[in-house]
Amino acid sequence: METNMQLQAPAPGVGTDRRAVVDEVDLIPVRTYWQLVRQRFMQHRLAVIALVLLAVLVILAWTIPTLTGELYQKTSLDLIDQGPSLSAPLGYDHLGENTFVRLMRATQTSLTIGFAAVLIIVGIGVTLGSIAGYVGGLVDNLLMRLVDVVLSIPSFFFIVALVAFWGGGNVWVIIFAIGLAGWTTAARLVRAEFLRLREVDFVQAARALGASPRRIVLRHMLPMALAPILVAATLGIADSVVLEAALSFLGFGISPPEASLGNMLNNAQRYFYREPILMFYPGIMLILVVLCASFLGDGLRDALDPRQRIER
């Protein structure tokens, strides 16, 4: 059917304009960039599985705690260490808390921290990176030295120091701490991309059309840098979730009765001999979230890279 249409299409156009040039090549249907991206992404099976799984986790982690309200922090002496049942698929812990509900709440907390921290990372990183890359010269130098300074501090200790300074336990404090320690890579990435883009012909052309720097950056350069930013953001989610878990595990993060994957691990560790299974649930959930985010990032990277057209 489609070949038929192509063959017929040139005929009506030709006679109408003396100068009209019909490009036969143009009549071949072309897939847009995003169609190609989707196609390549779908070929990355692990990434598709990761995306579905992550979506399921997000839905569960937001619906169950919402439906059950305060249940996740309700302790009960009668239910301590009880086995699985219909209302508690994963049984009860050493305080008689419903482990499944608590796990979902913990996942929600961890994902919230992951997403929000990445927003901060991308926000700071893109802003500073694009300024450095576009303006260049002294400004670039100063900003990149700032990046070096932040990078020279071991990031985990930097986060611990920030949390200790602002007072631990608060979700937002942890989000900001992770964000403030993590933007450097994103900034470097965006800067590198901008250094490349500012030499590109269509950016020069935009300048020759009289576009202002702001316009050039926002409209012509940023969309082109979107792909690496998206990949970095996805991978950043995995990093942030792990960082939160590590913080909470060490007691700097979210503290009970609030639930997070880190503090569930921490608690389980103390009762390891009595009820070792409690360690697995948050552990497996952590692995799932991190793997999903990583595979998703991997799939996106492959899909967004226009140079990669080979079928997998």
Next chain:
Amino acid sequence: MTDTLLRVRHLRTYFWTLDGIVKAVDGVNMDIGTGRTLGVVGESGCGKSITALSIMRLIERPGKIVEGSVDLDRTDLLKLSESEMREIRGNAISMIFQEPMTSLNPVFTTGNQIAEAIRLHADIGAREAEDRAVEMLRKVGIPDPERRARQYPHEMSGGMRQRVMIAMALSTYPQLLIADEPTTALDVTIQAQILELMKELREERRMSIMLITHDLGVIAEMADDVVVMYSGKVVETGDVFTIFERPHHPYTQGLLGSLPRIGQRRGRLRVIEGVVPNPLNLPKGCLFARRCPCVMPICEQTPPPFQEVHPGQVSRCWLTPAGTTPAVGMTAPADVAEAEAARMTITADSGRQSATAAQMGEVGR
């Protein structure tokens, strides 16, 4: 006809590199009359594009416009503030680039991009701008402009994209169009179409064009006046007939001489021996002296001044207006007129042939 739209005087643009200062544009003067086309020719690296970018004030670090003036309708562009200059760019002066394949933003539709160019300088709504974009696409001969306006650059061929670039450049009705090798990246048949289009639009708008190219065929086809540049300096200017018929500067003669002739298959193509001097280590005298077939002792010592060799034709060379070695202390001897007449017929002939060759697209590659 003769009023000047753009007057460039003593323009110097230098680049500060790690190895030293590169004088990419070194004291360039040129005038572009209203409604006229000025062809700027020269080898790669002779400063053609940098001159154009200097006029647009798009020179970036490590380059800088050191001195000079660029008067557009008696306003010195070099004295304007950056935001005033933005009002000029794309509005009074538009520019089209060599590479149509990469000069359009791949993530926006062509209609969208032309509309953006319009809205940068005109206070009109998005819908109206898009209508005008479609109108411009129609004007540059793109069939089915409504559909084309909704397409992305990658859905078009090189010739189409160059048309889109021209539509974008002309959408604001500029007084001056700077075309930096607009046809170099296109194949021959498309080249001819694009040049034809530029001519038509120039007539229609009474627009001036600064046409940068190393393709003398294109110059013969398009230009009214010619500026020949060499190593950052203007070496010869004149109207297109004079330059093609009576080139004075040995470099211009060399350029014309190295055009392939249709029908002349035997023998090697004539070339100008040697390469452009290293911009970091320019010779003391005439910059062309080392490659010049008529080099004289004085050329190695002192840079030649401009001299008017014929009314309207200026050359930077020590040779006499007739093209002979100057006798010390006096002007040309009597038999020059005869010698020159002979030369004229020869070069006039070569000029015409190169014009034909250009239409066949055989030239300048």
